[in-house]
Amino acid sequence: MLGWDVLSANCPTRQVLTRVGDKWTMLVVTALTASDVLRFSELRRRVEGVTQKMLTQTLRHLERDGLVSRTVYPTVPATVEYRLTDLGRELAATVHVLRRWSYANITQIEAARADFDARAVQ
Amino acid sequence: MLGWDVLSANCPTRQVLTRVGDKWTMLVVTALTASDVLRFSELRRRVEGVTQKMLTQTLRHLERDGLVSRTVYPTVPATVEYRLTDLGRELAATVHVLRRWSYANITQIEAARADFDARAVQ
DNA sequence: CCGTATCCAATGGGATACTG
DNA sequence: CAGTATCCCATTGGATACGG
Numbered sequence: 001m002l003g004w005d006v007l008s009a010n011c012p013t014r015q016v017l018t019r020v021g022d023k024w025t026m027l028v029v030t031a032l033t034a035s036d037v038l039r040f041s042e043l044r045r046r047v048e049g050v051t052q053k054m055l056t057q058t059l060r061h062l063e064r065d066g067l068v069s070r071t072v073y074p075t076v077p078a079t080v081e082y083r084l085t086d087l088g089r090e091l092a093a094t095v096h097v098l099r100r101w102s103y104a105n106i107t108q109i110e111a112a113r114a115d116f117d118a119r120a121v122q
Numbered sequence: 123m124l125g126w127d128v129l130s131a132n133c134p135t136r137q138v139l140t141r142v143g144d145k146w147t148m149l150v151v152t153a154l155t156a157s158d159v160l161r162f163s164e165l166r167r168r169v170e171g172v173t174q175k176m177l178t179q180t181l182r183h184l185e186r187d188g189l190v191s192r193t194v195y196p197t198v199p200a201t202v203e204y205r206l207t208d209l210g211r212e213l214a215a216t217v218h219v220l221r222r223w224s225y226a227n228i229t230q231i232e233a234a235r236a237d238f239d240a241r242a243v244q
Numbered sequence: 245c246c247g248t249a250t251c252c253a254a255t256g257g258g259a260t261a262c263t264g
Numbered sequence: 265c266a267g268t269a270t271c272c273c274a275t276t277g278g279a280t281a282c283g284g
Contacts, residue, residue: 006221099135115188201245
């Protein structure tokens with residue numbers, strides 16, 4: 001298949017948007033962008049609010065999709081490092097743009113909401 | 123507040139990622155990017171699989187955030203047009219990049235998954 | 245045609261406890 | 265330290281019916 005179309009119900013590219021869209025993916029990618037390599041516990045500290053379960057799940061998904069690589073060192077206790085792959089860094093670049101856009105426009109968005117809600121009361 | 127940080131638990135910019143991340147937002151934005159202006163029923167046909175309820179909800183959220191404008195013509199039955207605002211088009215540009223990236227890399231991602239799953243069986 | 249309202253099933257995701 | 269395994273609640277979102 002050469003021409004993908006995300007608007008088609010069963011286009012596999014929808015899965016990418018689904019993955020990117022789940023609660024912690026973009027935040028984990030953002031944290032990894034800033035630090036090159038991070039251990040599990042560091043990642044957990046940086047992504048405020050994420051639970052151990054969800055961080056593990058998010059990292060597994062990213063690893064499965066080839067976006068993050070996982071390196072285990074046989075120390076006691078175990079040391080595990082996570083970093084973005086080349087493919088992951090490409091995604092990170094997009095996420096970065098979205099994040100910058102959010103920073104630049106969140107004020108305008110909140111103003112729009114306030115305006116919308118004010119009209120709705122009438 | 124000047125320095126936002128999406129990694130902070132209660133940074134309002136997280137809401138942007140939440141909004142972008144819900145199931146139909148990026149698809150609706152994509153459809154609107156391609157067509158400039160669309161009626162509700164046209165939008166519903168283009169975004170395969172979306173239900174009336176979810177399309178309405180997604181459009182309301184986008185409208186509330188100032189990303190989509192809604193125009194009602196007092197015909198019988200009602201005619202309603204949706205289009206991206208200037209702010210919405212900025213978001214659309216980012217979504218567009220993400221979509222292109224998905225098209226370019228979905229094959230590689232699926233290969234990575236197959237590889238990951240094959241190893242997991244061992 | 246373009247919604248709103250309701251009900252309900254499925255999924256997502258948090259809390260907690262336990263292991264190498 | 266870095267997981268895995270449950271349990272369970274909250275939210276998402278689909279199906280259906282109805283209204284302007």
